[in-house]
Amino acid sequence: MKSTVFLVAAIVFVSANFELTAQAKKPKRKPNPVFAPIKDDPKLPRVLLIGDSISIGYTLATREFLKGKANLHRIPTNGGPTTRGLASIDAWLGKSKWDVIHFNWGLHDLKYMGPNGENLFPKEKGGKPQVPLAAYEKNLEKLVVRLKKTGAKLIWRNTTPIPPGSKGRYVGDSLKYNEAATRVMKRHSIPTHDLFTISKNRMKELMLPANVHYKKEGSRVLGKDVARAIVEALKK
Numbered sequence: 001m002k003s004t005v006f007l008v009a010a011i012v013f014v015s016a017n018f019e020l021t022a023q024a025k026k027p028k029r030k031p032n033p034v035f036a037p038i039k040d041d042p043k044l045p046r047v048l049l050i051g052d053s054i055s056i057g058y059t060l061a062t063r064e065f066l067k068g069k070a071n072l073h074r075i076p077t078n079g080g081p082t083t084r085g086l087a088s089i090d091a092w093l094g095k096s097k098w099d100v101i102h103f104n105w106g107l108h109d110l111k112y113m114g115p116n117g118e119n120l121f122p123k124e125k126g127g128k129p130q131v132p133l134a135a136y137e138k139n140l141e142k143l144v145v146r147l148k149k150t151g152a153k154l155i156w157r158n159t160t161p162i163p164p165g166s167k168g169r170y171v172g173d174s175l176k177y178n179e180a181a182t183r184v185m186k187r188h189s190i191p192t193h194d195l196f197t198i199s200k201n202r203m204k205e206l207m208l209p210a211n212v213h214y215k216k217e218g219s220r221v222l223g224k225d226v227a228r229a230i231v232e233a234l235k236k
Contacts, residue, residue: 032056033060034056034059034060034074035074035076035077038063038071038072038073040071041071044068044069044070044071045070045071045099045100045234046070046071046073046096046097046098046099046100047066047070047071047072047073047098047099047100047101047102047230047234048073048074048075048092048093048098048100048101048102048152049062049072049073049074049075049102049103049226050074050075050079050085050092050101050102050103050104050105051074051075051079051102051103051104051105051157052078052079052080052104052105052107052108053078053213054104054107054160054212054213054214054222055074055079055104055157056074056078057213057214057219057222058214058219058220058222058223058226059072059074059223060223061219061220061222061223061224061227062223062224062226062227062230063223064223065223065224065227065228066227066230066231069227069231069234070099070100070230070231070234072230075088075092076092078108079104079105079108080105080108081105081108081109081130081131082105082109082131082135082136082139082140082143083130083131083139084108085105085139085143086139086142086143089143089146089147090146093146093147093150097150097151097152098150098151098152099152099153099234100152100153100154100155100230100233100234101147101150101152101153101154101155102155102157102193102226102229102230103143103147103154103155103156103157104156104157104158104159105136105139105140105143105159106136106158106159106174106177106178106181107159107160107162107169107174107212108130108131109129109130109131109136109139109177110129110130110131110136110159110169110173110174110176110177111129111130111168111169112127112128112129112130112168112169112170113127113128113129113130113168114126114127119168120167120168120169121168122167122168123170127168129173133176133177133180136177136180137180137181137183137184140180140181140184141184141187144184144185144188144190148188153233153234153236154188154190154191155190155191155192155193155229155230155233156181156185156190156191156192156193157192157193157195157226157229158174158178158181158182158192158193158194158195158196159174159177159178159181159196160174160195160196160199160212161174161196161199161200161203161207161212162174162212163203163207163208163209163210163211163212164210165209165210166210166211166212167210169212174196175196178196191233193225193226193229195222195225195226198221198222198225199214199218199222202218202221205218206218206221206222
């Protein structure tokens, strides 16, 4: 009986040590430099980027092209759908003064979800948009009203296209959501930065196949154009 107890204890001890060793050997994921806090140059204007993984992809390039022209910050996470924006916008804006805010929501709103919250679930099997079009427009209206209270110059960046074959997203939906966003921006006289057209015209060159995301050079192209739009806004 004692030998059995000792044997079980030994097995547990060895197993625990094996798991600890495996965890110790597992490399830690390096923090994404996109989210690293930046130190402001007090002589330069302050700019905030709000957006999902597309904006995450072009943040560093935009910062590079704005070097010596603006302090470029971004929200510390993926902006997700408008519902996340509504829940987080006050924290993202903080109490700091912003001179320009370049913002977007869309690709997460229009993506299809399953009945139990399954991500990127095909509509052919019953998937539904995470935020339906009408709700998206209403949410965007509320977000714009909040952003205007900052006194910053606002730039709406329209939602980029969906390549054929993209999982859980469908060609043409970006246009529908952009039309809704255009109505909101016109009501508030907010200019639109058109990255949809750039991406659509150069899709094979800039974007990954069957994927809403961009090649490294594609994100750099977007970042350069975002920087241009921001500089133009700062001059006005």
